[in-house]
Amino acid sequence: MKNKTRWLIIAVIVLALIAGIWRALASKRAQKEAAAAPAVVQTHIELANSDVLTASVRDITQGLAISGTVKALNYAVIKARVAGEIKDITVREGDAVTAGQVLARIDPTEYQRRWQQAQEQALAAKAQMEIAQRQWDINKALVAQGFISKIASDNSLASYQGALASHKAAIAGADVARKSLDDATLVAPFSGVIALRAAQLGERVSIDAKILELVDLRQLEVEAPLSPSDSIDVRVGQVATLQLEDRPTYVKAKVQRISPSAQAGSRSVMVYLRLDQPQGLRHGLFAKGTLGLGKSQVMAVPLSAVRSDRAQPYVQVVEKVGDTFQVAHKTVVVGVTGTDLAQPESEPWVGVTGLDAGRTVIKGQVGALRQGLAVTYTSPKTN
Template identity: 50%
Template sequence: MKRWVKWAVALVIVLLIAGGVLRALSARKAQQQALAASSAAPDMGLVELAATDVVKAQVREVVQGLPVSGSLKAVNSALIKARVAGELQGLTVREGDVVKAGQVIARIDAAEYQSRVRQAREQAESAKAQVDVVQRQYDNNKALVDQGFISKTALDTSLANLNAAQSTYKAALAATDVAAKSVDDTILKAPISGQVSQRLAQPGERVGIDTKIVEIVDLSRLELEATLSASDSMDVRVGQSASLKIEGSRKQVNAVVARINPSAQAGSRSVLAYLTIDNPGVSGTTGEGSAPPLRQGLFAQGTLGTAQASLLSVPVSAVRTDKPTPYLQAVENGVVVHKSVELGARGNAGGDEVVAVKGLADGALVVRGEIGALREGTKVRFTQQAPAAAAPGPAASAAAKPAP
C-alpha cells in the first residue's frame, strides 16, 4: 500500500513539472511571435511638417552648364609704391577708407630733394654762364680769322669748346628736370577711385624705392577666374551668363563671361575664363550702396550656363540614395511614399540646383532633403496649409525640350 502511494505522489510531481515546462514554453513562443509581429509591422506614426518642408515637382526652365568656382578679384586695383626713398609723412588713410582718383594719400620728406633741385639749378646757371663766355670767345676768333690774324685751326678749337659748353648746359638742365621730378614723386596720389584694402607702411617709417605703401581696389566690378578643362572650354563663349553663390551670402549673383584666355595652361592644358560681376552693393566707386557689397577674396561657386531646357525637376538635395536605386519621399493622401526615380540632367533653376527626374507625377509633393529619412507609410500632418499636389497618376516624362 505504501509503495502505491509513493508511486502516485511521484507521478503527480512529474505531471506538475511537465505542465509547468509546457506553460513556460508556450508563453515564450507567444512572446517571440508578438515580438516578430511588432517588428514586421510598419511604423504608422504621425509626423508633422511645415508647408516649407515639401517642394512641388514641376517643369522648370533649367539652365544646364558647367560648374565654376574661384575667389573674387577686383577688375581695377592699384598698388601705390614709393618712387623715392625717405621718411613717410601724412599717411592718414586706413583699410576701408574711400579715396578718389588724384587724392593725395601720403608724402615723403622732400627737404633733401628740394636741396637737389636748388643745386641742379645753380649748376645749370653756371653752365649757362660758361656757354656765354665760350660764345664770346668764338665770336672774337671768328672776326680775327676773317681779318687774317689767326688761323682756321684756332677757330675750330673755339667752336669745339662752344659745343662742349652747350652740351654741359643741356645736361645741367636735364639734371634740374630730374631733381624736380624727384620732388614731385614725394607726393603719393591715388591713381584710381576705390577703397583702401591694405595699408602696408606706417607714418614716420623710412621707406625705400618701390616700397609698398597702400593698395586700393575698385569694388564696383569684380571678376572670377574660372578654370575649365579643354573639353568644357569648347562650349563656353563670351557673353554667356553664370549664376553664382557667394560665400556668406544667400542671394544668387549673376556673372557674365567677359574674356577667355586664348592659350591653355602649360601642363594641365586647362583654359581660363574670366567672369565679371557688377557689385550690387557698391554705387559707383564710393564704396556705398543699398545692399551689402561683395568683397574681394570671397569664394564663389555656381554654374556657367551653356544650354537651357524645360525639365520636370526637383531640388538635388531631395533625392535620397540610401537604397539600391535613387528615390524621393513623396506625400500622397497624407502618407509618405517612396518613389523610385530615374535621374536626368542637372542644372540651375531660380537659384536652386535641381535635377531632372522620371517616374514622378508633375505637381507631386516631395519632402525636402533637410528633413531626413522618413519610413514609408508614415502619416503626415501639415502644421500650415500645404501646397496643392497633383493627383497620383502616370509618371511624367522629364524629356528636355528646347527653351524659347
C-alpha cells in the first residue's frame, strides 16, 4: 500500500514538470512568432491647425525672468506721536483722503493743560526778565554818574542775562508743549486711500503705536530682487512685461531705480520698475514677467519646436510633395532665445538659420514624427 502511494506521488510530480515545460515552450514559441510578424508602420498623421505655425521674422527680446511685489511709491504708516485715548477716528479701509485731512484725534486734555502751564511759565519768565532789564538800565546810568561801582553794574547785567535765558527756555518749553498738543491730531501727509485701520475709537495707545496705513495708488512700482550676477546687465529705462496675480492681461513697466548695493542677508540687488498704467491695481500684488535686456530681429520658432534627438538640431516642417503633404526634417542653427513681446503669454522663442520664411513648422507638442509621414489636417489649412 505504501509503495502504491509513493508511485502515485512521483507520477503527479512528473506530470506537473511536463506541464510546466510545455507552457514555457508554448510561450517562447508565441514570442518568436510575434517577433517574426511584420511591424505596423505608421504612414499617416492628422494634425490640427493649432499643431502648426508659419515661420516668420520676429522681434525677439532677450529677457531676464523677474518677480516681485507691487508697492505704492507713496506709502505711510501713521503712528501715534503722543500717548492717550483715541477720541475720534473718522476713516476706515478703502476711504479716500486728501493731504492735510484730519484722520484721528487723541484725547488732548493733558496736552492742553501742559501747554497752558508752559505758557504761564513763559509769561512769568518774561516778567522776571523785564525786571532784570530795568534794573540793569538803572545801574548803567548810576555807574556812568559814579553813584555805584562797576561790580554792582556787572552783577545786574548777569542777573538780566540769566532772566533772559530763563525766558527763552520757557518759550522753548511752551513750543514743545504746543507740538505735543498738535501731535494729538493725526492728519494725512498726502492724498491717498486708507489701507489699514489698526486702532479703534476709545482704545488707549502708546507712542509709536500704529493707527493707520495710507497708500497713494496713483503711482505704483514693482520691487524685484535680482541676483548680483543678473543685476549687472540691468539698466535704467529697460522695459519689462509683467503678469499680475496670474491674470491673462500683461502690463508694461520700466526700470526707474537700481539699488547701488546688495542686501546683507540675501545678497539680492533690488530693482524698482514703474508701472505705466497703475489704474485698477493694488498695493501688495504679486508680479512676474520678463525684463527685456536686448532685442533682435530674427527668423524665430518656438523653443519647443526645435528637436535635439539627433546630432544636429532640427525642426519638423510640413511640405507639399505632389498632391500630398509630408513631414520633413530641416536642420537649423540655433541662435538667441527670448520672448516675443507682441505675444508675452506665449512660450520662449528661438532664432534659427536654415529655415525659410513661410514654412509650416510643426509645434513641439506633437512629438517626434518620421520623415516622409503623410499629413492631413482636421480642417482646411490656413496660414
